[in-house]
Amino acid sequence: MKHLLSTHSLSVDDIVGILDVADHMTEINSRSVAKVPALRGKTVASVFFEDSTRTRLSFESAAKRLSADTMTFSASSSSVNKGESLRDTIETLSAMGVDAFVVRHKSSGAPQAITQWTNASIINAGDGWHQHPTQALLDAYTITRSFGTKDSLKGRSIAIVGDIKHSRVARSDIDVFTRLGAQVVLVAPPTLLPHDIATWGVTTCGSIDEVVGSVDVLYMLRMQFERMDSGVIPGLGEYTARFALTPTRAAKLSPHALVMHPGPMNRGIEMVVDPSDLPGSRILQQVTNGVSVRMAVLFTILGSGATATLQQGVDA
Amino acid sequence: MSIVDKPSTEILGAEDVSRAITRIAHEIIERNTDLSSVVIVGMQTGGTWIAERLCEAIERITGGTRVPLGAVDISMYRDDYSLRPIVLSAPTEIPVDLTERRVVLVDDVLFTGRTVRAALEALNDYGRPRAVQLAVMVDRGHRELPIRPDYVGKNIPTHPTDEVAVGSNGVFVSSESEAV
Secondary structure (H helix, E strand, O other), rough: OOEEHHHHHHHHHHHHHHHHHHHHHHHHHHOOOOOOOOOOOOOHHHHHOOOOHHHHHHHHHHHHHOEEEEEEEEEHOOOOOOOOHHHHHHHHHHOOOOOOOEEEEEOOOOHHHHHHOOOEEEEEEOOOEEEHHHHHHHHHHHHHHOOOOOOOOOOOOOEEEEEOOOHHHHHHHHHHHHHHEEEEEOEEEHHOOOOOOOHOOOEEEEOHHOOOOOOOOOOOOOOOOHHOOOOOOHHHHHHHHHOOOOOHOOOOOOOOEEOOOOOOOEEEEEOOOOOHOOOOOOHHHHHHHHHHHHHHHHHHHOOOOOOOOOOOOOOO | OOOOOOEEEEEEEHHHHHHHHHHHHHHHHHHHHOHHHHEEEEEEEEEEHHHHHHHHHHHHHHHHOOOOEEEOOOOOOOOOOOOOOOOOOOOOEEEOOOOOOEEEEEEEEOOOOOHHHHHHHHHHHHHHHOOEEEEEEEEEOOOOOOOHHHHEEEEEEOOOOOEEEEEEEEEEEOOOOOOO
16 A cells, blocks of 8 residues: 555455554554664655644654654744745655655645655545545444454444535544444534535435434534535524533433543534543543554554665655 | 475474474473463464464473463564565564563574564564574574574584475475576
């Protein structure tokens, strides 16, 4: 595997393989010395054109636990402010010797475009509304390991609640969950569903109350105000009344049901209940697992010996 | 896999392998008077079954002393990962903190010594052992590092291109045919 741009480019075997490698990484993370020399001499650059806390730090700690060197680039403090283009930025960093770029960008398809400008591997850490493949992998890892089913989500019902339309997490999760055998139901107001939803192979539902008592996993999405045009929802009060997870609704969850959220949470909007009060909450476990799964992705891409060291000179 | 026909020669039979395991168990008991500090650690995946059999043999010989049994996966510690793809074997499982323990590291074949070097580095991440001893079923020579075994099932002179297979059913060596 050279790049990880989208969940669609992964076969079910690829997905299961990465989750198996993540078990090794979880074992490493549980030790007192949580570090192995597997990627010594490799350089991983995180290039973030959008804000991020957990994804950027998760990739960085994943790279460090595998002994890779890391470089961090954030657009807000870079020469992008002087007008440097994405292509020039990537070519400049490549010239310093980078084996993998972890890229987040507000435009869908930016990571794909970057593959033309460098010999390094590209890992998509979220591009616009399009994809966030490592989030889907860590979510699948969290659910399969919580239920002890190892590599299958067969027969599990998973409700994804909230802003589906603007969510790359939802697009990635739906693809991975359905291919691992889960039944996915989307719970959202019609204005927050994409127009082509009929082709996605999922069912939809207009109210969280209809599903909360029966699902195995309740996956709450963040309201992404930064991506919304005005007027997609009548008002936050109404959204919260119909779609938020409240203590009353949480009480109706099955005893074995998991509650998940990709973070960051909007407390009081989609999460009215404190997740630390929910025995089924896996929200912090998702963060922990994220490091293991990203280690597995980095190791799969850089550790197999398949990637030639970048030798691209400035005058190549 | 080579397409050249490689005739395989049986060096040890199943009985010989069992006897070697029993003998090594005796040597471990003799060398480590305080068995309570001993941990047997098999290298994934070729050494794990031998480690299990050693534990059973020690229990049988001593009349009930169980020494802790672990397994170590060294694929992330190899020094040649840029040269060939790494295949992950089963995960590491170390049941106790190794600090101040006497670790008997177990593998099927000792060849260049690079796997053992990687295993020594891996073990150190689970604590600082008092001592590490090395037990192998076959020492086939051609060391590239200053590593020597403490317990050996059988020394077998080999050519570097030979293949050595070790199982509970015996030890087999296959050589490149002369007609290459």
